[in-house]
Amino acid sequence: MIQSIKNISCGAIAAALILLSAAASAQAPFPNRNITLVVPFAAGSGTDTTTRIIARELGTALGVGTVIENKAGASGSLAASFVARSAPDGYTLMVSTNTPHSANPYLLKVMSYDPIKDFTPIARTGDLPFMLVINPEVPAKSVAELIALAKKDPGKYSYASGSSAAIVSGATFARLAGIDLLHVPYKSSPPALTDLMAGRTTMMFIDVLTGLPHVKAGALKALAVTTKQKSALLPELPTMDETVKGFDITSWQGYFGPANMPKDVVTRLNAEIRKIVERPEIKAQLAERGMEAFSGTPEQFDAFLKDQLKVWEKLIADAGIEKQ
Template identity: 35%
Template structure:
């Protein structure tokens, strides 16, 4: 009996130690560096936001958050990498409207499910887009531009097929009742170059990348795509002031792989929210014309569902698809 009792006691002690170690490991998250996958090349607005957030979250979590740029396929390569990563919180994604609303609707082969394959963490910021024209275009308001487009052929540039900016133009076409031709480019840079040179009269672009040209007078901002005016350009009206209900924007949000423990998601969300509440981060985001949200996981899940609902008829109406 004594030997059996001792053996049982030993087994119980081992089990208790294992449970204690497991609980300690969970409570200690993170105990090593976290990789934040940016699904686009360095230098874009998503990369800029991601690096600011990663730096501040590193301070909050006591472990380095390392940025890894994984560009390609409109953000799908990086998103797929995170969807297939271990669900332990050590690999997370800077998701966007492209990765979690447009690509799942546009791609003929779906490399991931934007809902089933991810655990929402936090909606960080909203970034306005802008409709701008070359100064030689004889329109200074949204209504004047609509009237002009109805009277003569016009085209608009964007950073590429099936991008949020392309679809911002398609939504504008649909709501304004105009037939403007889309001219896709391989990125915002070459698109802006041709609009600045008046090879194409108008462009839908992210406000941060177009802002310097607007401020210098090389481009004329006609309207921002958010429901309300941007604090960075308060004199530029929202397109919605002329076309009620028009609203598009880029956004950045954190996602973990599906199956990540709730307590780990909660730790990441609190670190992200704390980062977005930092005055220095707010000041930096203002230079990107970004509006801070800093939501929790539930709010981000609702946001993704609403974005997919909004964009589905636009994608179908524009007959946009990608291999």
């Protein structure tokens, strides 16, 4: 009986210590423990690579560790759902793009999260330009020549896709150029690139980070960037809009937390992220990995997000892409 009382006392003391520790942690200034950054794509992707650069600097600035957690799958929905249901304390953040937060609502029949209501916008960190690449055996040196080939042989040429941006870009290109292209979808970009380089498909819209090494190696030929303005990363490439009027598709990146985050935590995170991406050496590192880095306030990011939903809704509707 005495032993049982001792055991109960020890257990009560241990429980009390845990509660006291948790209370102390909750009352301590933010941040006081590691921050997890959830990435909706696989390790090695453009988003993952650029996140690791910013995460390293963010951890140093805040004096805590940063943990990258890759939750790839369902076009970013797995990661988005996970973060949306996390505690809104600033310790679980999502590094998202146009795929989960702009395109998915119009591409997926079933959505497990709301891109606006379930998240707190923290900071936009920049754009990840896409470019049109073709197999080197295709006898075209420009977008105009590629269109001419496709018009000469309707249905002969195909475009591979490994992301929402690639799907929408390919369908938009076909519509605006008035050409008949076969869509060959893949679960991710690597296998799509493999088939493109092997000549099993004709063309693909791919992010600069993933596609540029193959262009430099001569395994692919780059024809244009998808943004309406020329890319500072690839000033030698024309824009799609120069040949296909109205073509303007931007892949963006930004940091989110769950809905209802404390304003002071959002302000602190935004301030540190903005300082990081505005540093010349960080801009240079991100540029080497295909990202044009810049930032702004949470309010500016929120307005941008709402506008992008309209942009992608129209892009997807105009391209005639049905929800899957």
